[in-house]
Amino acid sequence: MVDVLVIGGGNAALCAALMSRESGANVMLLEAAPKVWRGGNSSHTRNIRAMHDEPQDVMLESYKEEEYWQDVLKVTGGITDEFLARLVIRASSQCRDWMRHHGVRFQPPLSGTLNLSRTNAFFMGGGKALVNAYYRSAEKLGVQIRYESPVSSIEIRDGKFIAAYVGAERIEAKTCVLAAGGFESNREWLKEAWGINQYGESPADNFLIRGTRYNNGVLLKQLISLGADSVSDPTQAHMVAVDARAPLYDGGICTRIDAVSFGIVVNKNAQRFSDEGEDFWPKRYAFWGRLVAQQPGQIGYSIIDSKVLGRFMPPVFPGEKADTLEELAGKLGLDPKALQETVKTYNAACRVGTFDHTILDDCHTEGLEPAKTHWALPIDTGPFYGYAVRPGVTFTYLGLKTDDTAAVRFKGVPSSNLFVAGEMMAGNVLGKGYAAGIGMAIGTVFGRIAGTQAAKAVKNQSLKAEYAAT
Incomplete structure (x- = not known):
């Protein structure tokens, strides 16, 4: 019998395994994927959102607790547990030295991500390098690792x-x-979860999965059926507008379309449906998958002109390019007249001030519904570009309710030896929405808590056994 069994193979699981092992426990980690695909969604990540009160190596200026909390409050619309959110925020300031100890390296942000330089620390080599570093450290410390070991069920008693x-x-x-x-x-x-929409469609039929194919929620469903307390809504998720040509699984970061803020997005009827300039892209990008999911056919089209090229991270695969909007509409399969009318109406509503993509500028629309509140420039300079996008699901938010000990709760009573971390409990902090890098913060913080508490529970069991023996 092992002391601590960790079920999962991504960032949160690895943090838990490392912390338990550092505390002296005998640890086994079960990863459902083959070794080559180990790490789950964590292998697709790039950075961690981290609080800091002053400049720290690759992180500029400061990002203090209250600002971080306000960012969480804004993206979640208040659907968050403030106590646990602030716990994550504070603890995120203390993780990076430990991460470095286990082989994680950091680098300055790359071009196209500069507005994250103050809030997020980027991993040298991305999430795959982080995952590999943790696995190397776990192996060195003696953690038993088993691949291709999906857990089909767990046995729970009281x-x-x-x-x-x-x-x-x-x-x-x-x-x-x-x-x-x-x-x-x-x-x-x-x-x-998504059912049938007003168009008679099952939206989930058109979802692409940005991450691992191995996250099937088997244990999540079982725990909820056994009476474990749950949190969040099964339709809430980290959903991004991704290239409609992306693969069904493991497309990762490279499938994201980042042009949204600098143009307009229309549905298949060539109609706009949301404010493209509401906030900086790292705080808003995870809303767009859900917005597209609510459109007919679960597809949208990001339209820009040549003036904004170079202002965003370019997509891996080129979109459609045309000298006229009519030609672009044809290439995208849109009604040319409808698209031209939408763009004409939008252009007439633009009130151009001083365009600055690094701040919430004063370029906006007037008398237009939905409005565009920032970065509103007329789309009038060819060639024009269009990118078809679909909802890309990174991870779902329905999870297990927990507390600051990471214990799974059954009718409000915390388990004495069952803990949860990562995406299986992220809904406690993320009721909806997302801010870049916060998933890694939640996984790292609660992985460390869960691992520490699991090792502590083992010691408590040993002390009770020794006491009973005397």
């Missing part, structure tokens, strides 16, 4: 973890950390 099943194999452990991700790869569950 809110206490007993064992996990990998197929027919039963694995007992004194404590367990659940860090197996959300259910974004479970198409049937997504369809059940």
Whole structure:
């Protein structure tokens, strides 16, 4: 029997395994994926949002607790647990030295991400390098790692973890950390959650999965059915507008279309449906997948002109290019007259001040619904560019309710030996919306808490056994 069983193989799971092992516990980690695909969604990440009161190596200026909290409050619309959110915020300022100790390296932000230089620390080599560093450290410390070991169910008795099943194999452990991700790869569950829309469609049929194909939510569904307290809405998720040509799984960061803020986005009827300039892209990009999901056919089209080229991270695959809007509409499969009318109306509403893509500038629209509140420039300079986008689901927010000990709760009572971290509990902080890098902050902070608490529970069990023996 192992002391701590960690179920999952991404950032949160690895942080939990490392912390437990550093605390002296015997640890086994079960990763559902083959070794080559290890790391789950974490392998696609780039950075962590971190509080800091003064400049720190690759992080400029300061990003203090209250500003960080206001960012969380804004993107979630207040659907967040303030106590746990502030816990993550404060603890995020203390993670990076520990991360470096386990081989993670940081670098200054790249071109196109400069407005994150004050708030986010970027990983040298991206998420894959971070995951590999953690696995190397875990192996060196003696963590038992098993790949291709999806857990089909766990055994719970009176809110206490007993064992996990990998197929027919039963694995007992004194404590367990659940860090197996959300259910974004479970198409049937997504369809059940989203239902049929007003167009008679099942929106989830057209969702692309930005991350791993191994996050099927098997244990999440089982725990909820066993009475574990849950949090958030099954339709809420980190959903991004991604290139409609992206692969079904593991498209990752490179499929994101970042041109949205600098032009307009229309649906298949060539009609705008939201404010493209509401806020900086790192605070807004994860809203756009959900917005597109609510459009007919779950598809949208980002339209820009030549004036804004070079203002955003260019997409990996080129979009459609045309000298006229009529030609562009034809290439995108849109009604040319409808697109021209939409652009004409938008252009007439633009009130151009001093354009500055690095601040919330004064270029806006008047008398237009929906408005565009910043970076509103007329689309009038060819050639014109268009990118078809679909909803890209990174991870779902429905998860297990927890507290500052990371314990799974059953009817309000925290389990003595079952803990949760990462995407399986991120909904406590993220009721909706997203800010770049906060998922890694939640996973790192709660992975560390869960690992520490699991090792502590093992020691408590040993002390009780020794006391009973005397």
